[in-house]
Amino acid sequence: MVMDMGRDAEQGAVELVYQPVAGDFSGALRERRRFNRAGKIQRWTVGFIAVAFVVELAAALTGGHVDWFPLIWMPLFAGILLLTPQLTARTVVKIAARNGTYRATVTDAGLTMTTDNSTTSVSWAAQPRYRETKDAFFTFSDDKNATCFTVLPKRALQSPADADRLREILDRNLTRV
Numbered sequence: 001m002v003m004d005m006g007r008d009a010e011q012g013a014v015e016l017v018y019q020p021v022a023g024d025f026s027g028a029l030r031e032r033r034r035f036n037r038a039g040k041i042q043r044w045t046v047g048f049i050a051v052a053f054v055v056e057l058a059a060a061l062t063g064g065h066v067d068w069f070p071l072i073w074m075p076l077f078a079g080i081l082l083l084t085p086q087l088t089a090r091t092v093v094k095i096a097a098r099n100g101t102y103r104a105t106v107t108d109a110g111l112t113m114t115t116d117n118s119t120t121s122v123s124w125a126a127q128p129r130y131r132e133t134k135d136a137f138f139t140f141s142d143d144k145n146a147t148c149f150t151v152l153p154k155r156a157l158q159s160p161a162d163a164d165r166l167r168e169i170l171d172r173n174l175t176r177v
Contacts, residue, residue, distance in 0.1 A: 012107055012108055012169070013105055013107045014105070014106045014157070014162050014165050014166040014169060015103065015104065015105050015106075015162075016102075016103070016104040016106070016152055016153070016156035016157055016158075016162075017101060017102070017103050017104075017156055017158075018101070018102050018153055018155065018156030019097070019100075019101060020093055020096040020097060020102060021093060022086070022089045022090050022092075022093040023089070023135070024089075024151045024153050025085075025088070025089035025092045025096070025151065026085045026086045026088075026089035027133055027135060027136055027151070028136070028138045028149050028151050029084070029085035029088055029089060031131045031133060031138050032138070032140060032146045032149060033085065035146070035177050036146045037144050037145055042081050042084070045078075045081060046078050046081055046082065049074050049075075049078045049081075050078065052070065052074060053070070053071070053074045053075060053078075056070050056071055056074070057071065098117075099115035099116055099117050099118065100115055100117065101115065102156075103115070104150075104152055104156070106152065106166055106169055106170075107169065108169060108173060109124075110122050110124050110126075111139070111150060111152075113150065122139070122150060124173045126141060126148070127139040127140055127141050127142075127149070127150060127174075128141075128142050128174055128175060129141075129142060129146070129174060129175050129176075129177045130170050130174045130175075130176060130177070131176065131177055132167065132170075132176070134154075135154055135155070136152060136153040136154055137152040137154070137166060137167070137170060138150065138151055138152070139152070139174065140177070152166065
C-alpha cells in the first residue's frame with residue numbers, strides 16, 4: 001500500500017476560502033447574543049419594553065391619559081435593540097473587506113486565518129466553544145461576553161462533505177453551546 005504522507009497528513013484539515021459578507025458577522029453576533037451576558041440583558045430589556053408598551057397602550061385605549069412619548073419611543077428602542085447585530089455587522093464587514101480574501105484552515109490543533117494582509121492562528125484553548133447554524137460555524141472565546149469569535153461560513157467549504165469533517169473536528173475539540 002502506497003501512502004502519500006502530504007495528502008494523508010492534511011486529511012484532518014478543512015479549508016475554507018471566502019469573501020466576508022455582513023450576514024456572516026450578523027449571524028455570529030446573533031448567535032453570541034443567545035448565550036452571553038449582554039444578550040440576556042437585551043432580552044430582558046426588550047421584554048420589559050413590550051410589557052410597558054402594552055400597559056401604556058391599554059391605558060390609552062381605555063380613555064386614560066395618553067402619553068405619546070413612550071408609545072413612540074418604546075417600540076423604536078426595542079427595534080434598535082433587536083437590529084443591533086445587523087447594524088454592527090454592516091460596520092464590521094466594511095473593516096473586514098479591506099483584508100481581501102479569507103482563507104481558513106481548521107485542524108485538531110486549532111485554526112489559522114490568512115487574509116491578503118495578515119495571518120492569525122487561534123488554538124482551541126482561546127476559543128473553546130462553538131455554535132452551528134444553517135449557514136455557518138462560529139467559534140467563541142469563553143469569557144462571559146464571548147468577545148472574540150471566528151466565522152466559518154459553510155458557503156466557503158470546498159465540498160458538502162467538508163461540513164461533516166469540520167463538525168467532527170469542532171466536536172472533538174470544542175464545546176457546542
